[in-house]
Amino acid sequence: MIDSARRRLLLSSALIGGLLVVQGGQAAYAGEIGDAVKSLAGGSIVREKVSLKExxxxxxxxLNSSDARREIYLPVPANVKLIDPSLVVDGHYIRADGGRTTYTMALDGNVVAARSPDDAEGEADVSIGVDGAPRPSGFVRLGLAWASVTGRDDLCNEDRSIGNLLQISPNSYFEYGYDPSGVTDIASVWSALPRKVTxxxxxxxxxxxxxxxxWRLGVALQRAGKDVQVIALPKPGSEIDTTGLKIPPALMNVPAFAALAKGGKVALANExxxxxxxxxxxxxxxxxxAVSDPALAARLKTAFDAVGAELAQADPAATAALDALATRKDSLLNAAEAKTVDVRTLAGRPVIAVSPDAAAAATGLFDGLWRKTALVRGMVLNTVGKPNAGSNSVALGSLDQSAGNLDVVARGDWTTTFDLGSSLGEGKVPSSMTINVAAAPGATETSPVASVYLNDYLLGAxxxxADGKAESISVDVPSYALLPRNTVRVQFQRQPAGGNCEVPQAFPAAVLPNSRIWLEAAPAxxxxxxxxxxxADDSEVIxxxxxxxxxxxxxxxxISVADAAGISPSKAVLSLGxxxxxxxxxKPFLAFDVPVAGAADTVKVAGQHVSIADKDGKVFYDVAGLDHVAVLQAVTGATEPGISYRTVGEGPRLDKSFQLGQGDVAVVGEAGILAAVNSNGTPAYENGAKGANNAPFTLSKLLEGSFWERHFSWVATAVLGLAFLLLLLLARRARKRRGGDQA
Incomplete structure (x- = not known):
């Protein structure tokens, strides 16, 4: 009996001790849950990785030839210290022509790596530590340089080797971290936006x-060179790919986190x-x-309350961390106030939050003119736009705020872009351009050549x-060269060196800001x-x-079609048909899958069937079975002109920018414009403009060689005519004199 009682006492003591150990373990584990939540929600370091492809x-x-250079600008948050930044360059070189080859890599103008390979080919992989100092510009500047010498040292040879080159892979990447608490203004967050914006x-x-x-914010982002991905907050039933999702071990016993730890695609079961x-x-x-409306704030709060209940059951300390996150004024859980743009946080990351009624003005703020003024965490936007030029010309300096100076060794390009309408004014198109340039003398007697391109069409040269003084180039702008978004490129070419084997040196050239685009009324x-x-002015999106x-x-x-059509995201109105x-x-319109009253439809779409007719009603394209495409048509005959978008089959998923070219009918797919045609069968080669003659005449034009070249025929005719009249007058006077002498 005693032994039996003793055994029961020992067993009870062991069980109680075991329970205490387990409970102690659970308490310690619960403490770890609270710490894990604090780590997730408490402003941890944000890590970013951006590849050249992105x-x-x-x-x-x-990079090839004897001397080749390239600069790449890697975006980072402006004025924010970087944590453990590093650059990994994935490259490959080839030396088929032999000789001496060297490549260097520089960061912000300082050379940080240099190699002089001797093998016929090999890898040029370089891993570089980067200075973490804040960048006021919002960029880390990567400079790549390649030099190849294949001639003999004692001879002056022309070097045009094609077998010596360096290739840098698009998979090269820049990686860095930063403390989100250091991002204190809208401009800094914008400067750090990746190429693909969510x-x-x-x-x-x-x-x-x-x-x-x-849609307004999407168009503004796309015009800033971003690829826009629109996402909605997931809901119960949404399927999520959890591959690669890292979950702290302390949270694995919390049901919501355990469900996500299964890996692969998971259907969300609850909030x-x-x-x-x-x-x-x-x-x-x-x-x-984010479009920070009350609906988004409510959905976020519901999700956090739900996961908070599960965490509180596992560890009451986790509730305090979640409450601190939800009550922060800069949390996205609080809807933006009226007409406001703010920097908010979501899971410790900075987000630009825009209230719905501020979106139109925000598109003006995100334009290049005003963006850098957003040096605050939040702004109330009433109106943000540009002054109306109201003239028959636009200065290139007003389109591009950057300097037009170039240091040219053999070739240098200066470019700027402008949109029809939004940059030039409603109902106006370019008729001519006057490009004012200046170039310093070079080391050779060969004069440099300046060439003017519009959308890669050579318009004049x-x-x-090259005496350092301003010189003008006047060119006509034909209608076939115009696109909704246009790129002006001025290319300088000069002979880099003459005899005696001089070392090529760069000499400055510039496109002056008083260069102008002359305008006229848009064609029909x-x-x-x-x-x-x-x-691009008052218009309607339907x-x-x-x-x-x-x-x-x-x-x-x-977003993609509105961008291609040149719609102004700040001035257009949205109508739901x-x-x-x-x-x-x-108003001039852009209509999506909505019939337009009175429109002269040359395009007819029914499901997967498309037919296109010419101006006489004769069908020249009739196809059934099409899918994943759409047809764009320039619509006339209605009360206002516009563009109509018709979905064919399921239609394409358009998430990248594309360009509308000439023509009045275009078939578009996920790759962009697939085919374009003028349904009237006659391409418009001229827009009826007087061209460069629209520019006001000044005496300085008489000093331009291009003026005399362009007007040589009528000047020669005028001179011959005046000479003939002068001869007739002299002959008449001579006859009068002879008649007087005879009298």
Missing amino acids: LGLTQPIT LLVASDALEGGSYDAA AEVGALLLLGAPQVRADV KRLT AQNFSGIVARL VPQGWRNSATETLPTL ENNAAIAPK
Whole structure:
């Protein structure tokens, strides 16, 4: 009996001791849960990795010839200290022509790596530590240089080797971290935006104001050179790919986090799992810009409350960390105030939050003119735009704020871009350009040549005197060279060195800011160019009502087409049309899958069937079975001109920018414009402009060689005519004198 009682006592003591150990372990584990939540929600270091491919450099960068250089600007948050920044360059060199070859890499003008390879080919992989000092410009400047010498040292040879080259892979990347608390203003967050920007909305079904704000912000981002991805906050039932998602071990016993730890594609079961995704900063909920409306704030709060309940059950200390996150004034859980743009945080990352009623003005703020003024954390936007030029010309200096100076060894390019309408004024197109340049003398007697291009069409060129003084190049602008978005390029070419084997030296050249684009009234609205010139001011964007209920599917298409059509995101109005109900626009318009009353439709679309007719009604394209494409048509005959977008089959997913060219009908797919045609069969080669004659005449034009070249025929005719009249007058006087002498 005693032994039996003793055994029961020992067993009870062991069980109690075991329970105490387990409870002690659970308490310690619970403490770890609170720490893990604090780490996730408490402003941890933000890590970024940006590859050259993500910056738009999708093809290898090739440096060849005797001397080649390239600079690449890597975006970082402006005026923010970088943590452990590093650059990994993936390169490959070839030395088929032999000789001496050298390549260097520089950061912000300081050479940080140099190699002089001797092998016939090899890898040029370099890993470079980067200075973490803040960059006021918002960029780390990477300089690449390649030099190749294949001639003999004692001879002056022309070196045009093609077998010695260095290629840098688009997979090269720049990696850095930063403390999000150091990002204190809108301009800094904007400067750090990646090439692919994520625009967050509350859900797939949006209110009209939020849908309107989303497309405006998307167009502004796309015109700033970004690829826009529209995402909606996930909801229960959404399927999420959790591959690569890192979950702290302490959270593995919390149901919401355990469900996400399964890996692969997971269907979200409840709001708590949405909240867990947000806390983990999963890519599916990681935002750069957000339409901060009450619906988004409410959905975020619901998700955080749900995951907070599960965490509180596991560890009450975790609740305090979540409460601190939810009550922060800069949290995205609080909707933006009216007409406000703010820097907010979501899972410790900075986000540009825009209230729906501030979106139109925000597109003006994000334009290059005003962007750098946003040196505060939040702004109230009433109106942000540009002054109306109201003249018949636009100075190139007003289009591009950067300096036009170049140091030219053999060739240098200066470029600027402008949009029809938004940059030039409503209903106006370029008729001519006067490009004022200056160049310093070089080491050789060969004069440099300046060439003017518009959208890669050579419009004119001039051999420069190169004495450091201003010289003018006047060129006509034919209509076939115009696009909705245009690029002006001025190329300088000079002989880098003469005899005696001089070392090539760079000499300055400049495009002067008083260079001008001369304007005239846009041609008749019969094709895309003519209509685009009218869409950049007061215009109307018309989409079916149902598009609001599938925002992530329809917004990318709306953004890409509106960008291509030159729609002003600050001035256009959004109208929601009823399905299959014809609309009569009161302004130049862009209509999506909505019939336009009175339009002369040469394009007919029914499901997967497309037919296109010419001006006489004769069908020249009739095809069934098409899919994943759409047809754009320049619409005339309605009360206002416009562009109509018709979905064929399921339609394409357009999430990249593209260019509308000449013509009045275009078929577009996911790769951009697939085919374009003038349905009247006659391409417009001239826009009826007087060209350079539209520029006012000044005496300085008489000093331009191009003026006399362009007008030689009528000047010669005038001179011969005057000489003939002078001879007749002299002959008449001579006869009178002879008659007087005879009398």
